[in-house]
Amino acid sequence: MNIGIIGYGSMGKMITERIASSGKAPEKIFVANRSKEKLQNVPDGVIVCENNAKAAKNSDIVFLCVRPVDLKSVLSDIAPSLSADSFVVSLNGSITFDMLSKLFSGKLAKVIPSVTAEVDRSQTLVCYNEKTEEKDKQELETLLRTFGNVIELPENEVGMGSELVSCMPGFIASIFDVLCTSAKKHTSIPDDQVVKMVLQTMCATGELMLDKDMSFEDIVTRVATKGGITEEGTKVVYKGFPDTADLLFEKTLEKRRMTAEKAKKTFEED
């Protein structure tokens, strides 16, 4: 099996590097990008194509790793080079299968990875159109599992799913940035040590919950004993933070709806 990666930006580069170094790399990996400078340092064995059509023509699975505004022109560009058996994978959550099918009526998937793929810990989301078969799903998921876990979602849940895996590293980083900034006001511990303590504890708390199948409530109950110091803090979080969390998802989901509307318009234009 050969794969093609079109768009060698943040996601295209990351996927190429993770798959190429996995030890389970497909026979050939073809890459193409609009600006050629980005293709100067691809991993050993990866084949650089002079245009998108060449990358698509040689590949069984074609990953479209371009921004929504460029997706229509890229798919139109490669459509004549695709066959009835080609499998096209879009990395964008906002462009629907209906829109993509106007340009390519074959097998389609959407894949939403997280930046945590860089440490092989992506919680990647995938969804398929009705043309894909079990064999296609298995082949794609084998590739995706080289950099983390895979969860399949229905198309109408990919938006909120993206908030939970693809946006979440940004949400988590900003929440813990606020916590650390506040902590630093109350201590002479050097800033970098404050951040390290919080990060190590944050990662280990996640591991503990996953390994021991514990809920958030289990952790809170275990640490925040009645009338103790931790409970003072967790009470503040449960009182003040829900409004912020509600506002966060209201804002991001609204922005997602607007992005999808804009993307739809670009697909409807001639």
Ligand SMILES: NC(=O)c1ccc[n+]([C@@H]2O[C@H](COP(=O)([O-])OP(=O)(O)OC[C@H]3O[C@@H](n4cnc5c(N)ncnc54)[C@H](OP(=O)(O)O)[C@@H]3O)[C@@H](O)[C@H]2O)c1
């Ligand atoms: N970043 C994330 O965490 C993340 C997570 C999940 C999904 N996604 C989705 O993944 C997609 C890519 O995002 P990204 O962050 O990787 O964007 P990016 O860093 O801007 O990369 C996009 C790449 O596409 C190339 N490109 C644009 N038009 C092209 C064309 N006509 N032919 C060939 N290459 C072309 C660009 O080339 P130039 O060098 O010429 O600009 C650029 O290298 C988006 O749809 C995004 O929504 C991103």
